[in-house]
Amino acid sequence: MRIGLRLEEHACHGVMLAGRTVVAAAAVLDAGSLTEAAEQALFRLGQIKAATVSEIVVDVGRVLTSRRLSSVAVIRVSPRPPADAFHTSRLPRIVEGAATRILHVRGGHDIRARELAPLDLASFKKNVATVVEGHRNVAITALGATSTDEHEARIADAILAHDSSVRISISHDFFANAFRDRDFTTTLNSALMETGEFLAITLEQLCRRHYPGAEVSFVKNDGGRARIRQLAGTPVHALHPEPASQLLGLALLATEPDCEVIMADDKAMTVGATRGGIPASSSLIRAGYEASLATNAAAVENYTANHPIHPLAPTVVADLRKDRGEPLPFGLNATFSTHEDAALIGCAAAPWTAWIDRLENVDNKEDLQQVQRLAEEDAKSIVIQSGGSPALTRIMESNAYALPYGNPGIVRVRVQAADESDHGNGVQPPHQQQRVAT
Amino acid sequence: MTRPNRATRLDVASVVAHGSLRTVTTLYAAAAKAVIDGVVIVTDLETIRRVPPNTVVVLSAHMGSGGWQVSAALRHAWERRASAVIIPYSTYAESVISLAERLDINLMAAEQDPSTVALALAAEIGAVKSVAEVDLAQFARAVTRESTVSNVLKTISYRLGTLRVTLEHDGTVLAAAGGADRDGVPVHVDLPAIENWVRVKLVALVPKIRGYGPDEVRTFLEVAAPSVQAAWMAGEINDMAASAPTLALAELSHAVMGDAGTIDQVYPNLLATLGWHANQSYVAVWISHPRHQPHRVGRTAIVRLLWRKVWARRPLAEVLGGWLSVIPVSDEEGPGWIEIRIREKIGSSLAELGFSAGTSRRQSGIDDLPAMVQEARVAAEYGIRVAPGAVTSFGQLGVGAVLACTDDAAVTLVAGLTLPELLSAPDRDQIIRDTLAFLDNQSSMTLAAKSLKLHRNTLQQRMNRVRDVGIHLDDPAQLLPIHIILTVLKRGLRVPDTD
Amino acid sequence: MRTLTSIDVGHFSTGANFLACHIDPAAVFAYEDMIQRALPTGDVRLLSVGELDPEDLVVALGFVTQGLAIADMPPVGDEFIGCIREIEKKLGRKVSALYSLAAGNINGILPLMAGLQTALPIVDSDPMGRVLPLISQTTLSLGGVDISPIAVMGVTGERATLDVKDPHRAETLVRSLVIELGGWAATAMYPCTAKQLREHGIHGTMTRMIKIGEILDAEEAVERKYVQLVDLLNATRVARARVRHMESFSRERELGLPTQTTSLTLVDEVTGHIIRLEIENEILLVLVDGAVAAAVPDIVTLLSAEFGRVVNLDDVRVGHLLDVVVTPAAPIWYTDAGLNLAGPPAFGLPLQHPRRHD
Known part of the structure; x- marks a missing residue:
């Protein structure tokens, strides 16, 4: 059986699901704290059959949205800083206030991962203390980071060498063609990391106490789930899961x-x-x-x-x-x-999903097929590593896109894999249902 | 274009059922009965606009490569009331079938070369009238008569005004014919694909100024491609047969470091079959491929085609980890000429393929065959690790060969090949310990003696033995290799140590 | 002369996206945002070429891209100013007005920002009348106007000036510079007199973008928008059809051209027509049941049947219902010389343009 929780600052809704059937539900309102709300909901659900609960999936979107964003030091890496205010990459209003320090560092790559300007690591290292002062969160976005994470990783290393407790988010982890989209996503992710980390630890401890045998995960914006620990690193994927x-x-x-x-x-x-x-x-x-x-x-x-x-x-x-x-x-x-x-039931039923979204170099159709196959295998293996069934992990979407006016031969490969075994929708062929039953 | 010369007309359904089109796959069969008056291979859309009614339109492989062209061709064919459209097997998409269904026109996919299908159908129709078709048919017969790859290429080149025609794999030229003129527009045609076989292209360089246009040349290449393939595969079978004795030799070399006598016992007549003589000198050549490279059936065929440029008459055997040949050498040829010859003929091709060649030291007579094979293999492996594409001679490497070894067994093998005196010396263990102590102590005799709990003079005396067994500590280039070899050999001694 | 308002700039951006033939609009929107923010600091003046002195020096501005898109590598902001100064230095005289290298997409809108930065007016003309991928594919080039000197400046701050006679060579040289500069470069080229631009340019193309935007941005029924678009652009809706199939690499392509190939197959659910679109950066060819319904230089735009909004290829999914709208290019593109420079064979499509008559 599976539990789905929707957590709020002082409330928590939960359902227990057996296949498609809701066997228990709990609603905690006006609790003293988030921890208390979650604990009570888990306790009430658990009065029935605690031992048979194998999965707990938590929707933390409302908590992430309501909590204050942590302040972030934003580092942008490109060959030259903007010449005027109009050409400065502008962050959307929701995160603008959290970006309390913005710094430009010389560097960046082109789409073929060739360096456009050498990374000015020397000056950065000199100033690293002032850059991170008063900031536990840093977002790094480099030009060309869709093709390589080299400059972002080197800056991250320099920061960690100075202070290993800083949380760092790099734009290579998020796929978007536009620099400002990656800059926004990295900054927002960074601003959410503190809350993500808190939730990951709290939920894992709580669930373990009440349901020692259950796997704890969070539901993502695509409707799938991922291990709760990943919430600390990429909380942005847990921000809007409800739709x-x-x-x-x-x-x-x-x-x-x-x-x-x-x-x-x-x-x-x-x-x-x-x-x-x-x-x-x-x-x-x-x-x-x-x-x-x-x-x-x-x-x-x-x-x-x-x-x-x-x-x-x-x-x-x-x-x-x-x-x-x-x-x-x-x-x-x-x-x-x-x-x-329905959203809470969907949360409880969320399958393991994983995405591969990256640029690849191809010369011809055969290459294209090969990189696509590789991406499919990578996506599947992420799902299986999370706990998905090797036999029932499927490719849900697999596309390759040409980049208009891009370099010939560079394509974007985008693949989603999902574990279909824990889909309690009852429409799978009988041979696939076995694992659902066990 | 062809016209029937008989009263009864063919129809699509019967030709597909038991005529020349029985090998094609029907993607859509039109509701109405379609008769066939002629057949045409088209290389551009405009040609279809001019075909007479009741013609089977065969799209050339190149035209089929653009999905939209197939759509446009279907439309033109429908407008011209063509009897059917035949497209290359690989290119059809569901949307093309939907369009055929919508237009209600026969659509078929051919797995073989489109020109082969067209020629067969033309023959069935009974007459080959159009000049262009006669020409193609004659050409097709001419290339079929040739039995070697180079002769087929020569025939193509000659027919097209001596333009340069090559057989290529991944940029590597396997065989070539025709003019030396390297300028022109390359026209590529893939050889018919065979499962697990490497992909090979037939390429012609079409000069920009004169003669045939790229589309015409492509059509000729498409017609010739099956013959090139056939000739190549026939040659490959011969080569395989010829390399059998060398292969046996390689198997032996893996088993024992035996001598000629042993070999004769295991494989009677082997040496005679190889044409070996006791008074002749030989060099073994080994070609290695990178370890991680996936095995493909046609890879050997490619290496053999290249090998023919070096020694057409010396068989090349496929062995575990590479290919092996044994070359007789005469004393007039200076040292290194084998390496130079390989480098000149196929060096750049090996580099492109990521392969490396290695040669053994020259051996007089046939006593040390397995050692030769091992030497060549070690040298080739060295090349793979150090510089792919290189031609490495074991003689020049000497003990340095260990620098590319990845495990103790390989080091021991090199030791056996380069330091035979050491290995057979009765005081081997002592020499190894002494020399290692010397090397471990940065060549200080005093410190080494101390570590061995010997007097300095005793060690000094013993070290003279070291030189006798072929270890030269005064050569700085040898210090590291020797150090590695001895360390590994010492590990082998450990067992008696603890006993 | 007309001074553009903030609302005009919004419409301009929509029109630039309509004429972009499916290219990702992120850069156009980013530029619009930038222009809107800068608008209080100055005026964007749009004037017709006839308002200039015939001997005034005018210069075309445009991004040449290959690699990282503009949205992925935002400009620092001094690139076009650098290019204009370079041209002035080279020719020893001041530039009087700017014009767009292509009236559509990013190159349609960017002169507005350069106009704000330099206080120079923008001419309501351009040498393409649409977006074409090569800098040699211009009516100025057809008219024998020199493409050079060409000033090039990249995001790295590196710059070059090219003197090259043949526009095709210019294309090759600029393209190779652009790759090394990271993916795009700001360029100023075709410096000429107002008289030359009047004789060989296509006019009213900036205003046209604003008008397209006015129609598409209006709160009106989709069908009503189409009636107005057809009226304004002499456009036709070739089909309303559902996406059935998408593929990449449907054609062989020559290396070196700025390109990726893709094709879309759609089915008109009412008539059963099978529509095939061939795409290489923009939509090059529309086949209806295998017959050529439109081909480059016709301007092909995909609109969502539901909203009448421009749909970009990134957003197209199997199952979407789209309207395929074809707008004829400027008449000069359908002459023999025009079709030779920018007709289907120039894009590797061996077919005759349906509008060509021989």
């Missing part, structure tokens, strides 16, 4: 693993899609003209009157409103309605 969890939960409840889901709640109508029970994702969370967040997240959009109907895939119109007196807007008929907390 994905909701999609996943609804697809599970509606027993439609491949479908378009139109969701009508009291506030809005949104639409997303699932494939193999997992939300269809995009690699960026866009925010209009501001920088985008480089994290794989469920693609959920507002539903409009012009929304095209896909004749081949089934559509689930989920009525999630509290009051169903009025008909749905746009003349839609609900195919499915529930008052269950």
Whole structure:
């Protein structure tokens, strides 16, 4: 059995799931602290069958969003500093205040990982004390970091040599073509690391105390989960998991693993899609003209009157409103309605997922196929290392993109792998269900 | 273009069922019965606009490479009321089949070369009238008659006005024919793919100013490609047969450091088969490939094609870890000429492939065959580690060969080859300990003596023995190799030490 | 003369994206943001070429890219000023106005920023009338106007001035510099008189971008937007179709050209038409049931059928419903000389342009 928790600063909602069935639920409101809320929720759920709980998946998105961001020293690496204020990379408002120090260091690579300017490590080392003074978090974004992490890693090493307790986030860990998107993501990630670290430690201890045999993980923005320890390093991937969890939960409840889901709640109508029970994702969370967040997240959009109907895939119109007196807007008929907390169920059912998103050099179709195969193997192996089943880990998405006006032969390879074994959606062929039962 | 000369007309369904198109895969079969009046190989879209009705349109391999061209070709063919379109097997996508279905036109995929399919169909139709087709057919017959790769290439080159034609693998020229003019537009055609076999290209350099256009040349190459492949594979079978005795020799060298007598016992007549004589000198040549390189069936064929440039008549055997040949040498040839010859003929090709060659020391007679083989192998392995593409002679390496060794067994092997006197010396263990102590103490006789608990003079005397067994401590280049060898040999002594 | 407002700049950016033929708009948006912030510090003046003295010196500004995109390697900000100064030094006279190397995408919008930085006016003309990948593919080059001197400056601060007669050679040389400069370089080229630009340029192309933006940004039904676009641009909607298949490397390509090839297959669910798009940086070819419906230099834009918004290739997924809109390029591109320079064969597509008549 699996537990899903949605944690808040003073509250915690939890469900216990057996397959698709909710066997227990708990809601703790107005607790004295986050720890207390989580502890109470775990305790209440555990009154039934604590020993049979094998997985605990936690949604920490609301905690990460509500807590104050830690201050970050932002280091940008490029051949020359901006000439004026207009050409200075601007951080989105939500993180602008957290970036309390911004420093330029000479360096950077091109897309072929060739050095554009030698890294000015000597001056950096001289000033490292002043750079990190008063900062426990540092974000480093270098030009060309999609092709190599060399300069970012060398700066990180220099900082750690000075003070090994500083938390460092480098932009090589996030895939986005635009410098400002990586700069934003790295900075935000860095600003969340302190909270991520706290949550990782707290949750692991709490869960171990109540459910010693259970695996603890957190749900990611793509609706999949990852080991709780990774929350300390890349908390940004845990920031907005709810839309994905909701999609996943609804697809599970509606027993439609491949479908378009139109969701009508009291506030809005949104639409997303699932494939193999997992939300269809995009690699960026866009925010209009501001920088985008480089994290794989469920693609959920507002539903409009012009929304095209896909004749081949089934559509689930989920009525999630509290009051169903009025008909749905746009003349839609609900195919499915529930008052269950679909996002929480989706969280409990989250499968292990992993992404590979990187640039590769290819000369021809054969090369392309090979790098794609390698990426698929890498993605699978990450899932399996997390705890996924070797037999039931599948490639959910595998694409190679040409880069317009890019160097000939450089392609972006993007792959998602997921463990399908713990998908309690009951639509798998019988031979795959065995592991679910054990 | 071809026209029928018989009253009954062929139709697509029957030709596919039991005629010349029975080898093609039908991707979409049109609802209506389609008759065949002619067949044409097309290399560009414009040609399709001019085909008469009821023609089978065969797309050249190069044209099939652009998916959109297949779509456009289907459309043109449909507009011209063609009977069918045949495309290369690898290029079709689902969207192309959907389009054929939408236009209701026969669509087939050929696994063989498109020109082969077209020629077979033309023959079935009964007449080969168009001048261009006759020309191609004659050319096809001419290349089929040739039995060696170089002769096929020569035939192609001659037919196309002596332009340069090469057979290449990954940029390495395996065989060439025709003009020395290196300027021009390269036209590539892949040899038909065989599972696990390396990918090889037929390349012609089309001069920019005169003669044939690239598309025409491509068509000729496509027609000739199967013959090149056939000739190559036939040659490969012969080479394999010829290398069998050398192969046996290599197997022996792995087993024992035996002498000719032993070999004769195990493989009677082997030496005679190899044409070896007691009074002739020999050098073994070993070609190594990097260890991590995955094995591909055709790799040996490539190395053999290259080897022919060096010694066409000396068989090259595929052995574990590389290839082996044994070359007779006469005393008139100066030292190093074998290495020079290999370097000149195929040095750059070896480098491109990441291979290295090694040669043994020259041996008179046939007593030390296995040692020769080992020497060549060690030298080649040295090349792989130190400089891929190099041709390394064991003679020049001497004890230095250990610098590329990765395990004790390899070091021991080099020791056996370079310091035979030491290994057979009755006081071997003592020499090893003395010399090691000397080296461990930075060549200080006093400190070494102290560590061995000997008097300095005693050690001084004993060290004279060292020189006798072939160890030269006055050569700075030898110090490190010797140190390594002795350290490894000493490890072998440890067992009696603890007893 | 017209002084652009903040709203104009917003529309300008949308229009530049529409004419970009699917290229990632991140850089256009980043530039728009930059221009909006800088707008209070000065004026962006747009004037028609006739308003200049015929002998005034004008120069084309444009990014030449290959490698890291502009959004991935933001400009320091002094690159274009450096290029303009270099041209002035070389020719010994002052530049009177700037014009865009290509009226679309990033090169459409960037002269606005350079105008703010230098206080120079922007000419409502350009030498492409759309985006073309090579600096030699211009109507100025067709008209025999010299491409050089060319000033080049990269993000590293390194710069070069090239004197080269043949525009094709210029393309090769600039391209190789750009690769070593990291992926893009700011360039100033085709310095000429206002008279030359009037005779050989394409006019009204800056204003056109603003008008496109006005239509697409309006709060109106998608169909209404299309009616207005067709009216403004003489455009046609070739199909409304759903993406069925995507592939990379669908064609062999020559190394050295700034390129990646991709193709898209869509199916019109009403008529059953199979639409195939061939893409190499921009959309080069539209086949409907195998017949050529549009080919470069026609401008092909993908719009989302749902919102009437420009869709970029990065966002296209199997299952999306798209409108394929074709806008004819300037008439000069359909002459023999124009098609030879920028028609399908120039992009490695061996076919005749449907608008070519022989």
